[in-house]
Amino acid sequence: MKRSFVIFLLALGVALSSSAQEIRLTPVDPQAVGDWAKPALPFRLHPTLDRDVDYQGPALPMRLWGDLSLGSARYALVLGVSKTGAPGLWLDQNRDDAITGDELLSGERGDGYYLWQVELTAEVDGESYTYPLGLLWPEGRGYIYLIGGAPRIGTINSDGQGHTLVLVDGDINGVFGTEGDFYAVDVDADGTIYGDADGHEHFAIDEAFTLGERSFRLAQVSPAGSWVRLEQTEYVPPKLPLTPGHPAPDFTFTTLRDGRRLSLSDFQGKVVLLDFWATWCEPCMAELPNVKEIYKKYHDRGFEIIGISLDTNESALRSELQKQGITWPQYYDGKGWDNQIAALYRVFAIPATFLLDREGIIRYRDLRGEELADKVAELLAEPEEAPPPSKPPSVTAPPESILELTLPSEVGLMPGEETEVSVQVENTSPYLAEEITLRLAELPEGVTAEPKTIANLPAFGQRSVTLTIHVPEGTPQGNYPAKLVLTYHYCIGESCFQMSDEAELTLAVGKEPTAASRPWNPWWLLVLLGVGVALAWLVLGKGASALGIALMLVAGAAVGVGVYLGQARQAQLIGAVLCTSCVGIEEGRPEVPQVSAATREALAQLSRPVKLVVFHTPWCHSCPFAIAMAQEFARLSPNIDVELVDAEKNLDRAEAAGVYRSGRLIVPAIFAPATGQVIFGTRDLEARLLDLVLKCQK
Amino acid sequence: MPKVSKRRLHLFRRGSQSLGLLLGILGFTGIGMTHLIFPGLHCYACPLAVTVCPIGLMQNLIINGTVPFYWMGIVALYGLVLGRGFCGWFCPFGTLNDLLSFRKVRFLRALSPLKFLILLGTAVAAWRFGDTMFCKLCPVGGLEASLPYLGLGIAELNTPFWVHMGTLGGTLLGMVLISRFWCRYLCPMGALLSLLSRVSLFGLRLKADRCTGCGVCASACPMGLKPYQEINSTDCIKCGECVTACKEGALSIGFYLPGREGRVPVRTSGLASRLNRVFARK
Known part of the structure; x- marks a missing residue:
């Protein structure tokens, strides 16, 4: 047996x-497979640490703590800026709850950021393994980015x-x-x-x-x-490739304006732009005049646009279409981010565009501005047989939730009464969340609750929202599952994301509302203080003395309430986040120079080789722009050769080119050895650089 | 309270002002940001700050929609204990005003309520724009944050930086031309503290029988007030300059119950104030 x-x-x-x-x-090394294998996540730093870790490193005027978990292994870290302005990152690598001076990581400085690389040990279920991690600090910020993924x-x-x-x-x-x-x-x-x-x-x-x-x-x-x-x-259809060179997936839709049934395949023989947009997306709206201009210019020659709107408000969309005079077909299903065509095309960020040739092949993605006009003209001029694809796909990230909800799991409700439920919304990211709506869904019959809207929630901000639930008389007692739906959008640079999250809660009808569902808010203390302030202008003599003492008691009570509600900690957190836009620190965004059509034409006609030497230094904030402009020139003309020179390390060359004068380095500087001419700065750089290049041709 | 010698009062005040400055830059010891709210205008973005700026915090609380128990309680306590005494005895920016006070002039008293408008505007702008708009203009931020960050090589010479330099430059010029220029007309924290200054424990006392009305106290007052007519006015920063100036010993400074004889506060603006001045002249 x-x-x-x-x-x-x-x-x-x-x-x-x-x-x-x-x-x-x-x-595997992420470089060997692709950048996508190296995710980056924002990681907030705090003025203090929740657990007891001793910092024994050098004294720092500015210091922030972080607590990093890799499985069960926890690593405390300190980011500090010394009096000389040099930042340092100390990490408790031996996990002895003491950060010593020799636990300083060696890092490197980039344009507007510092990057430290470290190999840590992650521990999971008694097993440990090496975890390579990058820690990137955008200068002056209260957070770092973790770059890992192992x-x-x-x-x-x-x-x-x-x-x-x-x-x-x-x-x-x-x-x-x-x-x-x-x-x-x-x-x-x-x-x-x-x-x-x-x-x-x-x-x-x-x-x-x-x-x-x-x-x-x-x-x-x-x-x-x-x-x-x-x-x-169970068999699932394979995901279709959406990279240039592959056919665009076909779809059928009903147009918003006149209710016609159209398919993408109906546009065979035309150059088609699939434009994913929304009226709330500022970069999309900024690009609209250009799109309209291109449509006007090329529509008669066989150019068509299909707009796929990720809006959720139909009337806003209709009025915007009318206002803008948009006549091309629009698809709208009101599902926002769950828009069916957006899902088919795996669009995670808008604006997003796909430019298809006459054969219905995806040829370019996410074009805008003059480049879009150029490529539309290029595709219209092409013979029917498409040449091979030319542009790699752009890298986008899936939208991540940036708002966290804290709400009671169960809410007691009495029939015939209104009950207030306090919901805490916290922004866990460095981005601004906008048009935040909280709505209770799947409510039992007859139960109602007004949605609440918050215009915006700044980076790492918190907001308490009170939802009022009305339960009519006669609602049967019992527990009813319901959902709290949170919708909002946020933008990172030029990409915007519309988000929708859900949280579950139970409505216990017949149960007395609990304290948790009624936030403690003795607002009358503040009213008393206000009345006291007003009285202070009127009362004299002994009354003033009594008033002063009474107000001290009220103020003391208010402080006590504030500390109890965690407002002292909130104050500390607010104090620890630097308003960088106030003090002149701006996030280093790589600026991509846009070169005008006239310059492109002039560069295309260059007949002789031109060498350009760009002098730069690590501390120069405008150098990346000058470098990008020179490289853009080189990209547009094969006759241009660009050499980048770190002026600090090559003072002799800098001096010979006139970039190092009387002990001073002047950067960014672009030097043309053929003529001996050098130009400085970034103002009107395109025109001056073109002039420099054309002089080399003479 | 016994008459305090001029030298001793000066020494006390400079000592407490140094203490204020020290608390402002205590970050050099390695202490990070604490829960404390600074009793004056002091930028929390300052690399050495360990305390939170009350006006910066106020704006953030408005933006976040928090019912501000902690902030209001602390600010009220500050107002009830020293009132605007913090401006005269503690605030580092007030100390800078003091150091540049070359001209103790009476000048445009009618502009004094401007600071209340600035306080209101700061609150409304935070609510309306969802941003710390005052901080973008604050000269204290320019001095304590923008310049140090420029020195540290982190800030750039961009528009926000130059806006700060503009307001700082303008304020410094004002300070040189008019004593306590910032505290008189513009400081929103001064406006907040002055709301409770009339019932604060710390203040001036006037012995009416000793006062000859000579006006020496008025010429010594950096705020351009007439202490013998408007003792403990809401604009009074309780610095004690008038106390040491008075040869008759009619004025004294210290901690008293606000209702005590000789502490009767007088309005400094509006109809009541004007009437008071008219009667005083008679």
Whole structure:
């Protein structure tokens, strides 16, 4: 009996193992697979640390703490700026709860940021492994970026072919297989993995992928990332590639204006721009005049636009279309970010555009400005057969939630009464969240609650919102599940994201409202203070003395209430965040120079080689712009050769070029050896640089 | 309170002003940002700051929609204990005003309520624009944050920086031309403290029987007030310059119950104030 049971278990084990394939994974350098395997997450620093860690490093005028978790391993870190202005990062690498001076990490300075690289140990379920981590501090900020992901690589053998699989710790918490992690599979086995968030070979940790006729999902992931087990699952259609050179997925839609049924395939033979936009997206609206201009100019020659609106407010969209005089077809389904065509095209950020040629092949993505006009003209001028694709896909990131909700899991409600529920909304990111709406959904019949809107919530800001729930008389007692829906949008640079999150709560009808659902708010203390201030202008003599003492008691009570509500800590946090835009610190955004059509034309006509030497220094904030402009010139004309010279390290060359004079370096400077001429600064750089280049031709 | 010698009072005041300055830059010891609110205008973005600026915090609380128990309680306590005495005895920017006080002039008293408008404007702008608009203009921020960050090589010579330099330059010029220029007309923190200054424990006392009405106290007052007519006015920063100037010993300074004889405060603006001055002339 016993033996047969063992045999049965073994047979079951064999049967189970045959359906699950284990892939061994080994660490891989992210550079070897692509930048997508190196996620970056903002990580907030605080003036103090919640646990007891002793800082024994040098005295610092400015110091912020962080507490980093990689599995069960916790690392305290201190970011400080010394009196000389040099920043340093100390990390408790030996985890002895003491940060000593020799735990200073060596870092490097970039344009507007500092970057430190370190190898830490992550501990998961008693297993430990090495975790390479980058820590990037945008100068002057109260947060850093963690750059990690510790990618793991392995091979899936399917139908006699090897497909590379890369697993990434997307949420940088040291544990693989958690929400926020992702993986990528080279499904077409072409040696390149399109693992960007909108790539067709990128998969969320619980998403299935398809190899040939079979689909698989990750049945089990080793928390330390050393293996994954694949399990065959129900067939899912493979993700279509959206990179230039691939056909654009077809779709059918009803136009918003006149209700016509159209398909993308109906536009075969025309150059088509798929424009994903929304009226709330400022960069989209800024680009609109240019799009209108191009449409006007080329529509008669076979150019068409299909607008895919991610708006959720139809009347706002209709009035904007009318106001702007937009006549091209628009698709609108009111689902915002869940827009069906946006989902088909894996659009995670707007503005997003796909420019299709006459054959319906995606040729360019995310073009704007003059470049869009140029490419439309180029595609219209092309013969029917399309040449091979020319531009790699742009890198976008999937939108991440930046708001966190704190709400009671259960709310007591009495029939015939209104109950207030306090919900805390916290912005956990350095970005501004806008048009935040909180709405209770899936309420039991008859129960109502007004949605609440917050215009915006600044970086790391908190806001308490009170929702009023009305329960009519006669509502049966019992527990009803409901949802709190949070919608908002935010922008990072030129990309905007519309978000929608949900949180669950239980409505306990018939149960007395609990203290948790009624925030303690003795506002009358502040009213008393206000009345006291008014009386202070009227009362004299002994009354003033009594008033003064009474007000002291009220003020003391208000301080006590504030401390109890955590407002002292809030004050400390506010004090620790620097208003960089106030004091003249601006985030170093790489500026991409836009070169005018006239300059492009002039550069295209260059007949002789031109050498340009760009002198720069690490501390020069305008140098990146000068470098980018020179490189853009070189990109537009093969006759231009650009050499970058660090002026501090090459003082002799700088002196010979006239960039180093009387002990002073003047950068950015662009030197043309052919004429001996040098230009400084960035003002009107395009015109001056063109002049410099043209003089070299004479 | 016994008559304090001029030298001793000066010494006390400079000592407490130094203490204010020290608390402002205590960050050099390695202490990070604390929960404390500074009792004066002092930029929390200053690299050495360990305390929170009350006006910066006020704007952030408005932006975040917080019912400000902690902030209001602390500011009220400051107002009730020293009132605008903090301006005269503690605030580092007030100390800078003092150091540049070359001309103790009576000048445009009618502009004094401007600081209340600035306080109101600061609050409304924070609510309306969702940003710390006052901080972008604050000369204290220019002095304590923009310049140090420029020195540290972090700030840039960009528009926000030059705006700060403009307001700082204008304020410094004002200070040189008119004693306590910033405290008189513009400081929103001074406006906040002055709301409770009339019932604060710290203040001046006038012994009417000793006062000859000679006006020496008025010429000594850096705020351009007439202490013998308007003792403990809401504009009074309780610096004690008048106390040491008075040869008759009619004025004294210290901690008294606000209702005590000789502490009767007088309005400095509006109809009541004007009437008071008219009657005083008679």
